[in-house]
Amino acid sequence: MISLPHFLVVGALLFTFGLVTVATRRNAVGVLMGVELILNGANVNFLAFDRYVGDGLTGQVFSLFVIVLAAAEAAVGLAIVLAIFQTFRTIDVRAADLMRE
Amino acid sequence: MEPTHAIEHVLGPQAVHAVSYLWLIPALPLVGAAWNAILGWKLQQVLGKKIVHRVAVTAMALSFAVAVYAFVQLLGLPAHERFLQDTLWNLLTAGRLTVDLAFALDPLSMMMVLIITGIGTLIHVFSIGYMADEPAYWRFFSYLNLFVFAMLLLVMGDNFAVMFFGWEGVGLASYLLIAFWYTDPEKAKAGMKAFVVNRFGDFGFIAGLFLLFWALGGAWSPREGGGLRSTDYRPAAELNALVGATSAADAAALAPVVEGVKVGPTMNFRELRDQVVVEATGVKEHLATTTVWGVSLAMLVGILLFVGAMGKSAQLPLYVWLPDAMAGPTPVSALIHAATMVTAGVYMVARLNFLFALSASAMGWVALVGALTAIFSASIGFFQYDIKKVLAYSTVSQLGFMFIGVGVGAYWAGSYHLLTHAFFKACLFLGSGSVILGCHHEQDMRKMGGLAKHMPITRWTYLAACVAIAGFPLMNGFYSKDEILFKAFTSRHLGLFGTPTPWLGPAIYFVGIAAAIGTSFYMFRSYYMTFTGEYRGGSGHHDEHNVDPHSALAARASAHSHDVHADDGAAHAFGLAGNAPSHGAHELDEPPHASAPHAHGAAAPAHAAHAPHDDHGASHGQHGGTPHESPWTMTSVLVVLAAGSFLTLFLGIPTLWTHAAPLLEHWLEPAIPAEVAFEQAPHALEWAFQGIGVLAAAIGLLAARALYKDGRSEVPARLKARFEGIWTVVYNKYYVDEIYDALVVRPSTAFARLASRFDGGVIDGAVNFAGAIGRFLGRFDAWIDSTFVDGAVNLVASLTSAAGGGLRRLQTGRVQTYLYGALGGALAVVLLNFLIS
Numbered sequence: 001m002i003s004l005p006h007f008l009v010v011g012a013l014l015f016t017f018g019l020v021t022v023a024t025r026r027n028a029v030g031v032l033m034g035v036e037l038i039l040n041g042a043n044v045n046f047l048a049f050d051r052y053v054g055d056g057l058t059g060q061v062f063s064l065f066v067i068v069l070a071a072a073e074a075a076v077g078l079a080i081v082l083a084i085f086q087t088f089r090t091i092d093v094r095a096a097d098l099m100r101e
Numbered sequence: 102m103e104p105t106h107a108i109e110h111v112l113g114p115q116a117v118h119a120v121s122y123l124w125l126i127p128a129l130p131l132v133g134a135a136w137n138a139i140l141g142w143k144l145q146q147v148l149g150k151k152i153v154h155r156v157a158v159t160a161m162a163l164s165f166a167v168a169v170y171a172f173v174q175l176l177g178l179p180a181h182e183r184f185l186q187d188t189l190w191n192l193l194t195a196g197r198l199t200v201d202l203a204f205a206l207d208p209l210s211m212m213m214v215l216i217i218t219g220i221g222t223l224i225h226v227f228s229i230g231y232m233a234d235e236p237a238y239w240r241f242f243s244y245l246n247l248f249v250f251a252m253l254l255l256v257m258g259d260n261f262a263v264m265f266f267g268w269e270g271v272g273l274a275s276y277l278l279i280a281f282w283y284t285d286p287e288k289a290k291a292g293m294k295a296f297v298v299n300r301f302g303d304f305g306f307i308a309g310l311f312l313l314f315w316a317l318g319g320a321w322s323p324r325e326g327g328g329l330r331s332t333d334y335r336p337a338a339e340l341n342a343l344v345g346a347t348s349a350a351d352a353a354a355l356a357p358v359v360e361g362v363k364v365g366p367t368m369n370f371r372e373l374r375d376q377v378v379v380e381a382t383g384v385k386e387h388l389a390t391t392t393v394w395g396v397s398l399a400m401l402v403g404i405l406l407f408v409g410a411m412g413k414s415a416q417l418p419l420y421v422w423l424p425d426a427m428a429g430p431t432p433v434s435a436l437i438h439a440a441t442m443v444t445a446g447v448y449m450v451a452r453l454n455f456l457f458a459l460s461a462s463a464m465g466w467v468a469l470v471g472a473l474t475a476i477f478s479a480s481i482g483f484f485q486y487d488i489k490k491v492l493a494y495s496t497v498s499q500l501g502f503m504f505i506g507v508g509v510g511a512y513w514a515g516s517y518h519l520l521t522h523a524f525f526k527a528c529l530f531l532g533s534g535s536v537i538l539g540c541h542h543e544q545d546m547r548k549m550g551g552l553a554k555h556m557p558i559t560r561w562t563y564l565a566a567c568v569a570i571a572g573f574p575l576m577n578g579f580y581s582k583d584e585i586l587f588k589a590f591t592s593r594h595l596g597l598f599g600t601p602t603p604w605l606g607p608a609i610y611f612v613g614i615a616a617a618i619g620t621s622f623y624m625f626r627s628y629y630m631t632f633t634g635e636y637r638g639g640s641g642h643h644d645e646h647n648v649d650p651h652s653a654l655a656a657r658a659s660a661h662s663h664d665v666h667a668d669d670g671a672a673h674a675f676g677l678a679g680n681a682p683s684h685g686a687h688e689l690d691e692p693p694h695a696s697a698p699h700a701h702g703a704a705a706p707a708h709a710a711h712a713p714h715d716d717h718g719a720s721h722g723q724h725g726g727t728p729h730e731s732p733w734t735m736t737s738v739l740v741v742l743a744a745g746s747f748l749t750l751f752l753g754i755p756t757l758w759t760h761a762a763p764l765l766e767h768w769l770e771p772a773i774p775a776e777v778a779f780e781q782a783p784h785a786l787e788w789a790f791q792g793i794g795v796l797a798a799a800i801g802l803l804a805a806r807a808l809y810k811d812g813r814s815e816v817p818a819r820l821k822a823r824f825e826g827i828w829t830v831v832y833n834k835y836y837v838d839e840i841y842d843a844l845v846v847r848p849s850t851a852f853a854r855l856a857s858r859f860d861g862g863v864i865d866g867a868v869n870f871a872g873a874i875g876r877f878l879g880r881f882d883a884w885i886d887s888t889f890v891d892g893a894v895n896l897v898a899s900l901t902s903a904a905g906g907g908l909r910r911l912q913t914g915r916v917q918t919y920l921y922g923a924l925g926g927a928l929a930v931v932l933l934n935f936l937i938s
Binding site (some may be wrong): 024031071093096097099 | 532912913914915916917920921
C-alpha cells in the first residue's frame with residue numbers, strides 16, 4: 001500500500017537532488033535543470049497532500065501554476081545564461097563573480 | 102599802604118562784557134602751529150624757509166593785534182567793568198556745575214596776553230635769524246606757536262579747566278622745545294627732566310584744586326549752622342529733584358542767587374571770586390574757618406596750589422629743571438623759560454589772590470619760598486661760566502622776587518616785576534643768543550671777552566638790560582623790585598604755621614636785598630666777562646693774532662685794530678663760502694657780517710701777508726672765526742626789547758614821587774579784590790629804602806667791575822684758590838642735582854627695579870604658576886580626550902572596519918556560495934525550531 005510518506009520521500013529526494021544539482025553544477029544550464037527538479041519536488045508534495053490531506057483541487061491548481069512558473073523561469077533563466085555567455089564567453093557560474101566583495 | 106591812594110575795592114559781583122572775538126587770540130597761533138606741523142615740512146622743501154616763518158610770525162602778529170584791540174576796548178570801559186568774556190561752547194554739564202570753553206580778559210590777564218603775544222612776536226622774529234641754519238625750521242616754529250597757544254589758554258581761560266589745559270599744554274610745549282635737538286641725549290634728558298619735575302608740581306596743583314572744590318562743596322550745599330545764609334536758597338531736596346539738568350541754562354537756573362552772585366558749583370574764576378568777595382554768600386567764611394585735621398583749609402589749598410606754581414615757576418625745591426632747560430634753543434629760553442611760561446605760577450597766585458588772601462600762612466610760605474629761592478639761585482649764579490646758565494639762575498632768582506611780591510600781598514608789584522622781567526630777561530636771553538651765534542655756538546664766557554667792539558648793538562642792549570635787572574632807576578627793574586622789597590618790609594600780617602609771624606616780612610626784605618646785590622653782581626660779571634677785555638675764543642689762529650704786533654696796534658688805535666679783525670672777518674667769510682649751508686645768514690638775503698664787504702676792499706693788501714693765517718682760519722671754518730654782529734632781524738628785536746625795558750618803567754613810577762598810584766597798580770586794581778594791609782611807613786623811610794636798593798645794585802656793579810672788567814684782575818683766581826672748598830660747592834650748584842639724584846631719582850629707580858623684580862618674580866610667577874596649572878590641566882584633559890573619548894570613538898570605528906573587513910569575504914560573487922548561506926540559514930531555522938519546541 002502506497003501511502004503519503006512514500007510520496008513525501010520521493011518529493012524530498014527530488015528536492016534534494018535538485019538542490020545538490022543547483023549547489024554543485026558549474027554549468028548554468030545544469031543549475032537551471034536543478035531548479036526544475038526542486039520545483040517538481042515541490043509539485044510532488046502539493047499533489048500528495050492534495051490527495052491524502054486536502055479536499056478539492058487546490059494542490060493540483062498550485063502544481064499547474066508551478067509548472068507554468070517553471071516554464072517562465074526557464075525562459076528567463078536561459079536568457080540570463082545567454083547574457084552571461086555573451087559577457088564572459090562561458091556559462092560556468094563560477095566565472096560570473098564580478099559582484100564579489 | 103599809603104593813604105594817598107588807598108584803594109577802594111568794590112566788593113560786588115564783577116560786571117561782564119560779552120564779546121565774540123577773544124577766541125581769535127589763541128586760535129591764530131594754533132592755526133600757525135597746525136599749518137607748520139602739517140604743511141611746513143613740504144613747504145620748506147619747496148618754497149624755502151621764508152614761508153615757514155612768515156606764517157608763524159604773521160599768526161603771532163595778528164594775535165597781538167587782536168590783543169591790542171581788546172586792550173583798547175578794555176581801556177574804554179569803566180575800571181570796574183573791565184572784564185571781557187567770550188564763551189565758545191559748553192564743555193560739560195554735571196548737575197548744577199557747568200564748564201564752558203570760555204575766554205576772559207581782565208586787566209591782569211590782559212597784561213599777560215600783551216606780554217605773551219607782544220614779546221612772543223618779537224622772539225619769533227628773533228628766531229628767524231637765530232634758527233636760520235636749522236634743518237627742522239618748520240618744527241621749531243610749529244612748536245613755538247603751539248606754546249603760545251597753550252600759554253594763551255592758560256592766561257585767558259575763564260575757568261580752572263581751560264587754565265589747567267593750558268597749564269599742561271605749556272608743559273608739553275616746553276618739553277618739546279627743550280628737547281628740540283633730541284638727537285643729543287643730554288638735551289633729550291633735560292626735556293624729560295623738565296617734564297617730570299613739573300609733574301611733581303602739577304600733582305600739588307591738582308591736589309589743591311581737588312581740595313578747594315571739596316571744601317567748596319561744603320559751602321555750596323546748605324548745611325546746619327553754616328553754608329548759605331541767603332533767604333532764597335532752594336532746599337537741597339528741590340535742587341536734587343532738578344539735578345537732571347541737561348543744559349547750561351538749566352543748570353544756571355538751579356543756583357541760588359545771593360546779592361547778584363550765583364552760589365553753586367563753579368569752576369569759573371569770576372564766579373568763584375564773586376562768591377568769595379561777596380560775604381553774604383558765606384563761601385569766604387566757610388573757606389576761612391574750615392579745618393582739615395586741625396590745619397586751616399585755606400592754608401592747605403594755598404600751599405598745594407603754590408606747589409604747582411613751584412614746579413612751573415621753578416622755585417625751591419623744584420627749580421632744578423630750569424637751568425637744564427637751557428639745552429633748548431636760546432629763543433625758547435627767552436620766551437618760555439624767562440618771559441612767559443615760568444611766570445605762570447606767579448600769574449596763578451595773582452589770579453587767585455582772593456583765595457591766597459584768606460590765609461596769612463599760605464602767603465607767608467609763598468613769600469618765604471620766593472625769598473629763599475631768590476638768594477639761593479643768585480648765589481649759584483655767581484660762579485657759573487655758561488652764559489645761559491647764569492641767566493637761568495638769574496631767572497629762578499627773579500621769579501623768587503615775584504613770589505615775594507605776590508606772597509606778601511603786593512600782587513600788583515609781583516605782576517609788575519613779571520612784566521619788567523619779561524622785557525629785560527628776554528632782552529638778556531636774546532642778547533646771549535646773539536653772543537652765542539656771534540661766537541659760533543660758544544656758550545662759555547671764559548672763551549668770550551672783548552665782544553663790545555664786534556657786537557656793538559648786542560653789547561649796548563645787553564648792558565641796558567643788565568642795568569634794568571640790577572635795579573638802577575634808569576631802567577624798569579628798579580621800580581618793580583623796590584616796590585616788592587618795600588612791601589615785604591612793611592608787611593606784618595604774614596604767618597607760617599597758622600600763627601602771625603610779624604618778623605617774617607622784614608626778614609624777607611633782608612634776604613631780598615642780599616639777593617639784589619647778588620643779582621647785580623652776577624649780571625655785571627657776565628657783562629664784563631663777555632663784552633670787555635680781549636677775545637679769548639677761537640683756536641690757535643686768534644691766539645697768534647693776540648700775540649703778534651697787531652695786538653699792540655690794537656691797544657693803541659682801535660680803528661686799526663678793527664681793520665685787523667675785519668680782515669679776520671673776511672677770512673671767516675671765505676671759510677664760510679666753502680661750506681655755504683653751514684651758515685643760515687645766507688637764507689636771509691643779506692651779508693652775514695655788516696663789515697664783510699668793507700673787509701674785502703680795505704684789507705685786501707693785508708690779505709697776502711696773512712695768507713698762512715687765513716688758510717688756517719679757513720680750515721677752521723666757523724669755529725675759528727672772529728665774533729660778528731648778528732643779522733638785523735635779531736638786533737632790531739634786541740633794540741625793541743631794550744627800549745621796552747626802559748619805557749615800561751613809566752608804568753610803575755612810585756607813589757612817593759608823583760603822589761598818584763602807579764599806572765599799572767591802577768590798571769590791575771579791579772582784578773585784585775584781595776585786601777592786604779601793610780604797615781604805614783614814613784616817606785623818609787621809603788626814600789631810604791629806594792636808596793638802599795640803588796646802593797645794592799651799585800655794590801654789585803662795583804664788585805663785578807673790580808673783579809671781572811677786561812678780564813685782567815687776578816683777584817677772582819686768588820679768591821677761588823683761597824676758598825676752593827666753598828667755590829666748588831657753589832660751582833656745583835650745592836650738589837642739589839646730586840642730592841636729588843641720591844634722594845629721589847636713585848631711590849625711585851631702585852624702587853622701580855624692585856617693583857620690576859616683584860613684578861617679574863612674584864606677579865609673573867603667580868601668573869605663570871596659574872598658567873602652568875592651566876596648562877597641566879589642559880594636558881591632562883587632552884590626554885583623557887585622546888585616550889578615552891577618542892579611543893572609544895576609534896574603537897567603534899575600527900571594530901566596524903574590522904567587522905566589515907571580515908564580513909566582506911562572505912560576498913564572493915558566486916551564486917552557489919550564497920546558496921550555501923541560504924541553506925545554512927534554513928537549516929539553522931529548522932534546527933532552532935526543533936530546539937525551541
